[in-house]
Amino acid sequence: GAGVSQSPRYKVAKRGQDVALRCDPISGHVSLFWYQQALGQGPEFLTYFQNEAQLDKSGLPSDRFFAERPEGSVSTLKIQRTQQEDSAVYLCASSLVRQGNQPQHFGDGTRLSIL
Amino acid sequence: AQSVTQLGSHVSVSEGALVLLRCNYSSSVPPYLFWYVQYPNQGLQLLLKYTSAATLVKGINGFEAEFKKSETSFHLTKPSAHMSDAAEYFCAVSGTSASGGSYIPTFGRGTSLIVHP
Numbered sequence: 001g002a003g004v005s006q007s008p009r010y011k012v013a014k015r016g017q018d019v020a021l022r023c024d025p026i027s028g029h030v031s032l033f034w035y036q037q038a039l040g041q042g043p044e045f046l047t048y049f050q051n052e053a054q055l056d057k058s059g060l061p062s063d064r065f066f067a068e069r070p071e072g073s074v075s076t077l078k079i080q081r082t083q084q085e086d087s088a089v090y091l092c093a094s095s096l097v098r099q100g101n102q103p104q105h106f107g108d109g110t111r112l113s114i115l
Numbered sequence: 116a117q118s119v120t121q122l123g124s125h126v127s128v129s130e131g132a133l134v135l136l137r138c139n140y141s142s143s144v145p146p147y148l149f150w151y152v153q154y155p156n157q158g159l160q161l162l163l164k165y166t167s168a169a170t171l172v173k174g175i176n177g178f179e180a181e182f183k184k185s186e187t188s189f190h191l192t193k194p195s196a197h198m199s200d201a202a203e204y205f206c207a208v209s210g211t212s213a214s215g216g217s218y219i220p221t222f223g224r225g226t227s228l229i230v231h232p
Binding site: 004006033040041042043044045048056091093098099100101102103104105106107108109111 | 124147149151156157158159160161164166205209210217218219220221222223224225
């Protein structure tokens with residue numbers, strides 16, 4: 001596709017369950033970012049990949065959060081033993097290269113609700 | 116460290132009126148500045164970006180922004196609001212590691228633009 005694709009669009013899980021969120025970036029984009037967006041807030045950085053390498057995971061809130069991009073294209077964000085505070089929209093973005101002047105292309109996000 | 120402050124969580128204007136959304140940044144030089152728009156249940160879309168070329172930047176949908184270094188501001192404007200402009204707007208800043216910034220953008224908390232008929 002032409003844009004960044006995220007699935008599922010909506011996910012409801014019970015507290016304690018594990019969830020996996022998928023991001024399919026724009027073909028050829030080297031950089032891939034995951035963000036968490038709480039209601040009424042801006043995106044908060046979680047982690048960054050350059051190709052298959054996870055270069056920055058400083059924004060991951062706990063060791064329950066894990067992300068991978070094994071072949072340098074599709075990425076998965078996994079949350080283990082979900083808690084209610086994990087409820088948010090998770091956004092994925094990609095950019096052509098790792099430079100500060102490069103705009104990001106965002107997917108429509110996955111809205112995660114933890115009951 | 117880089118940061119942005121968006122003044123006003125909500126801005127309300129009448130259709131046809133001037134739109135002004137405020138953004139102040141804190142960053143090492145040079146900053147790269149962006150405005151994004153987010154419609155309900157969608158991701159962020161780039162409106163415009165400043166990357167140290169012209170200080171007045173024109174974007175899509177009639178929006179423009181002016182980089183003012185002395186005021187550390189990058190306010191977004193549109194001469195005449197349209198109902199379809201109602202959305203959430205985010206200012207973002209990034210930089211380079213060589214200048215003490217980060218290529219990972221930092222986003223503001225957003226401003227919700229409300230357009231009245």
